Amino acid sequence: MTFFYACTPDQPSAPTLNVLKNDITIAAVGNSLTAGFQSSGLMEDFQMNSYPYLIAQQMDNSKFEQPIIGAPGIGSPAGMTPMYLDQDGNITQDSLLVDPIFLLKNALLPRPYDNLGIPGADLYDLLNTIDGSGGNPFFDMILRNPTLLNTTQLQQVALLQPTVLLLWAGNNDVLGAALDGGDLDQITSQSDFDTRMESILTQLQNDLPKTVIIMANIPYVTDIPYINTLDGVFLGGIPMVFDETLQPVDFSGGTYLPLVTSETTVEHITLVGLGAYQQGLGIPDSAYMVDNLGLGQGQAAQLEAGMIAAGLIPTGLPLDGSMTLTSAEASTIKDAVDGFNQTIASLAGTYSVATIDANALLTELNVNGIDGATGKFVMVDPATTAFSLDGVHPNNAGYAIVANAFIGKINPALQLETLIPEVDISSKLGQYLPPSPKMEIGKVINNVRILFSRKNVR
Structure with missing residues (x-):
């Protein structure tokens, strides 16, 4: 991505303290969840439903500023738009035909944005990263350095001195491991997580002594549709050949066929695995059934013909390990989240910070x-899902749920005479109707994990 200030003759001036004059102001730091990221991208329509913005709206704070990205938005990987449903209900993604610089509507805002959430940021980034030199263009667009004095998220939010600070971070210290099918090297060590989270809270309390901080902990990353949508295809702990309703196929009188996987003790198949399955990977052919399942050639040929007639593509080729999570990998990821959340709970007590569970x-x-x-994937429940098309991030309804959880902590923390009202979640449902998404998933789902992969970093 071109560094956008090189193309802009007018530069924002250096930030000053106390630029917001409302009695109650709000700011947020964090990652894609704070930014309002949906469907593997960021754009204005999504940002108007970020949980910090929804809270600001409920507080009647008209001065809340986000790095507004115009249509068609910026997706992941770089050079793509966010995902969307085409007129036929296919989940798709287009090439971005414009330099992202021209999509940032308020690049000249002469102070930091109130929503400083940066997609892809982990704890290290909150403390240290000031630009997109590591390959993530969102750092350049949101932090706008060097104009804002080469400052981090934490340093910029200190310039705002908000009444309330929303902090949700740490998810990306474990998320990439799950999205990449159990690449456990992408998990931040417990000791590094502890040190970084404590440094974040120490810096915030030193720089924002009068600010009320509300912090959220980390969900289990195996509980998102990207990971758990195919959990229903398992029988007795073994994934089976399944149909378009994502249910195991009973070929005859309780006869089921196990999927072909490169890993044993598979516990989850990711959405990337679903896309591969719809192209034939993981589906046993007659040769595989004879050689590995002990079936006779006649029975194997009959089963293969039946699968072909049903629209499946038997190849005998396995689902790769990057598309599945084993029970050991899932357990290690869960243990990491538990350890991180124990640290968050302990530090929240030490620093007297209210916490969202x-x-x-x-x-x-x-x-x-x-x-x-x-919490179902959009293909399964398009009418009431709280998740976006990428199966990782919330949609409008999901972010409204998060906003209400924060509001539930802000109200008692501020002891307001007039409580901040909750967001009406019912008004956010049905985002993907019409058309209903097809029970197919294309290759674009492979792009979801790129921004959040931590391979070969730090």
Whole structure:
């Protein structure tokens, strides 16, 4: 991405303190979840539903500023738009035909943005990163350095001196491991996480002594549709050949065929695996059934013919390990989240910071739903899903749920005479209707994990 200030003759002036004059002001730092990222991208329509913006709206704060990105938006990977549903219900993504510089509508704002969430940022980035030299263009667009004096997210929010600071970070210290099918090297070590999170809170409290900080913990990254949509295809802990309703196929009298996977003890198949399955990977052909399942040639040929007639593509080729999570990998990822959340809880007590239990919130969404919204993938539940097309990030309804959780902590923390009202979640449902998404997933789902991969970094 071209560094956009090189093309802009008028530069924002250096920030000053106390630029916001409202009695109650709000700011936010974090990652893609704070930015309002949806469907593998960022654009104005999504940002108007980021949880910090929704909260500001509920507070009647008209001066809340975000780095507004005009249509068609900026997607992941670089050079792409966000995902969208075409007129036939296909999840698709286009090439970005304009320099992203021209999409940032308020680049000349002479102070830091109130929403400083940066897609792809981890704890290290909050403390240290000032630009996109590491390959993530969102750092350049949101931090706007060197004009804003080569400052980090934390340093910029200190210039704002908000009444309330929303902090949701740490997700990306483990997310990439799950999205890449159990690449455990992408998990930040517990000791590094502890040190960085404490440094973040120390710096914030030193720089913002009068600010009320509200912090959220980390959901289980295996509880998102990108990871758990195909959990229903498992029987007895083994993934089976399944149909378009994502249910195991009973070929005859309780006869099921196991999927072909390169890993054993598979516990989850990712959405990338679903896309590969729809192209034939993981589906046993007659030769595989004879050689590996002990079936006779006649029975194997009959089963293969039946699968072909049903629209499946038997290849006998395995789903790669990058498309699946084993039970050991899932357990290690869960343990990491538990360890990180223990640190967050401990530090929240030490620093007297109110905490949102985002982990429990996502569990509740998956088990019982919240205010009519569910945690299912859009192909399964387009009418009431709280997730966007990428299966990782919330949609409008999902961010409204998050906003309400923060509002539930802000109200008692500020002891307001007039409480901040909750967002009406019902008004956010049905974002993807019409048309209904097809029960197919294209190759674009492979792009979801690129921004959040931490391979070969730090």
